[in-house]
Amino acid sequence: MTTINFKREISDSFDHAIERIIKALGAEGFGILTRIDMHSKIKEKTGKDIVPTVILGACNPNLAYEAYTANSDVASLLPCNAVVREIAPGKVSLELAAPSAMMQILGDARLTKLALEADALIQKALDQA
Numbered sequence: 001m002t003t004i005n006f007k008r009e010i011s012d013s014f015d016h017a018i019e020r021i022i023k024a025l026g027a028e029g030f031g032i033l034t035r036i037d038m039h040s041k042i043k044e045k046t047g048k049d050i051v052p053t054v055i056l057g058a059c060n061p062n063l064a065y066e067a068y069t070a071n072s073d074v075a076s077l078l079p080c081n082a083v084v085r086e087i088a089p090g091k092v093s094l095e096l097a098a099p100s101a102m103m104q105i106l107g108d109a110r111l112t113k114l115a116l117e118a119d120a121l122i123q124k125a126l127d128q129a
Contacts, residue, residue: 004101006119006126008094009087014052017092017129018084022056024129025082028121030058033079052086058096063118067103070110077102080122094129096122 010017022032034057039050059079067074080102083095099115099122 003098005083005098006096006123008126008129010092010094010129011090012092013090014084014086014092017094018054018056020129021082021084021094021096021125024125025056025058025122027128028125029060029062030080030121030125031061033057033059054084056082056084058082060118060121063099063114063121067111067114070114071106071108073106073108074103074111077105080118094126096126098122 010020012020025032034055036055036057038053038055042048042050057079058081064078067078080099081097083093085093085095087093099118100112103111103115
């Protein structure tokens with residue numbers, strides 16, 4: 001079975017953990033296209049509380065271009081999501097979607113092979129964060 005995401009727990013503040021993963025992803029060629037403060041949106045829309053959780057839409061433009069030109073259906077699976085979730089005071093979970101797992105949905109071997117390159121970059125970023 002393929003791993004759906006890469007995950008690591010770190011000891012840090014929530015805000016600093018966000019900065020760390022953005023910097024680590026940037027070092028591997030990923031920019032952040034979107035940021036969703038999920039806990040704020042849930043509170044705003046439902047009045048309910050969840051732990052601080054931020055979803056970052058990360059994209060490596062070169063890999064995205066290669067994937068899109070190989071199969072334009074990939075657009076619905078981009079960008080890669082990075083989740084930063086506070087699990088306890090001073091303890092944060094970093095979770096990054098595994099591109100290879102996402103590409104298997106399309107059943108395109110070329111995309112899955114390309115996504116393995118992205119997996120390696122994302123894992124490296126996670127290890128460095």
